[in-house]
Amino acid sequence: MKVPGQFLLFHALICAASHEGSMQFMVSVQTENGHVCEGFLISEDFVVTAAQCDSGLKHVILGRHNWRNSNVKKIKISNQYKHQKYSDVHFGYDIMLLKLANKAPMGKNIKTIxxxxxxxxxxxxxxxxxxxxxxxxxxxxxxxxxxxxxxxxxxxxxxxxxxxxxxxxxxxxxxxxxxxxxxxxxxxxxxxxxxxxxxxxxxxxxxxxxxxxxxxxxxxxxxxxxxxxxxxxxxxxxx
Known part of the structure; x- marks a missing residue:
């Protein structure tokens, strides 16, 4: 059932851009080469993502719906906590927490879920x-x-x-x-x-x-x- 690498969103004809006032908890999880996975902010310094996304992570981008926007907030990842039972998506436990090196500045464009x-x-x-x-x-x-x-x-x-x-x-x-x-x-x-x-x-x-x-x-x-x-x-x- 596993698909190599990151996998996953929607058919172009039925998906829609999210307006800037929603989904403020969304996080782009990135390596030095850019976006690889999504994540979501659950506290000022913790992001939830998938355990399969554990390779080469450097930082997260948050605060804007376009992650290339010059006003986005970039925060380094200080630690990764992958579920101890995870080995492959075949077997479940596909969950990981990311500890941020600095607290996310909570406000209009950055919120937790x-x-x-x-x-x-x-x-x-x-x-x-x-x-x-x-x-x-x-x-x-x-x-x-x-x-x-x-x-x-x-x-x-x-x-x-x-x-x-x-x-x-x-x-x-x-x-x-x-x-x-x-x-x-x-x-x-x-x-x-x-x-x-x-x-x-x-x-x-x-x-x-x-x-x-x-x-x-x-x-x-x-x-x-x-x-x-x-x-x-x-x-x-x-x-």
Whole structure:
């Protein structure tokens, strides 16, 4: 089920640019060569992203929907905390925390997003959203302006049957039953339901953004709330 590298956003005809007053928690996770994954700000000094994005990370970009904007804020990454059970997206636990070297300047263009509680319910066909700077077509390049699209939650049993099995602790949304979903370059971005981050973009099928037969798969944040709290508390020494 794994696709090499980063994978993941939406069909060009159905995605739309996100307006500057929304999604202020979105973060571009970058190497020295530029954008590789998404992330989202959960506190002044911690970003959540996918464990698959752990190679060569240097800094994050936040504060603008176009990460090439001259007014963006660049903050170095001081530490990476990949889930100890992660080895491959095949086996789940595709989650990682990034400790920022300096606190993000909270304000109009930079805000945190609350995490879903462990007992938060999701229902099939519930509309949520996913955003990113990834490709809008499998054969196209990454985009500079943040894109966002609504995706429906897909029943986990349906998703499991479609894939022929799934890793533990995942959520399925978009892809199957719709032409909406994520694509390459969106790994680590949040699935947002009712204003809370409930999932992390993990994998799709065969590096292909246009496939109606299987859903997109996200790491279920609700299953990792205690782990996130532990990492952030233990590593919350003053900067």
């Amino acid at each position: 609350p995490l879903a509680e462990r007992n938060m319910n999701l229902s099939a066909n519930q509309e949520c959203s996913v955003a990113g700077w990834g490709k809008t077509e499998s054969t196209c390049g990454l985009v500079d302006d943040l894109r966002v699209v609504s995706v429906p939650i897909i029943d986990l049993n349906d998703c499991r049957q479609s894939w022929g099995g799934l890793p533990p602790n995942v959520i399925c949304a978009g892809g199957k039953y719709t032409d909406k979903g994520f694509c390459q370059g969106d790994s680590g971005g949040p699935l947002v339901c009712n204003g809370k981050a409930v999932g992390i973009v993990s994998f799709n099928k065969n590096n292909n953004c246009k496939y109606p037969d299987v859903p997109n798969v996200y790491t279920d944040i609700r299953k990792h709330v205690d782990w996130i709290k532990y990492i952030t508390i233990v590593n919350s020494c003053p900067l």
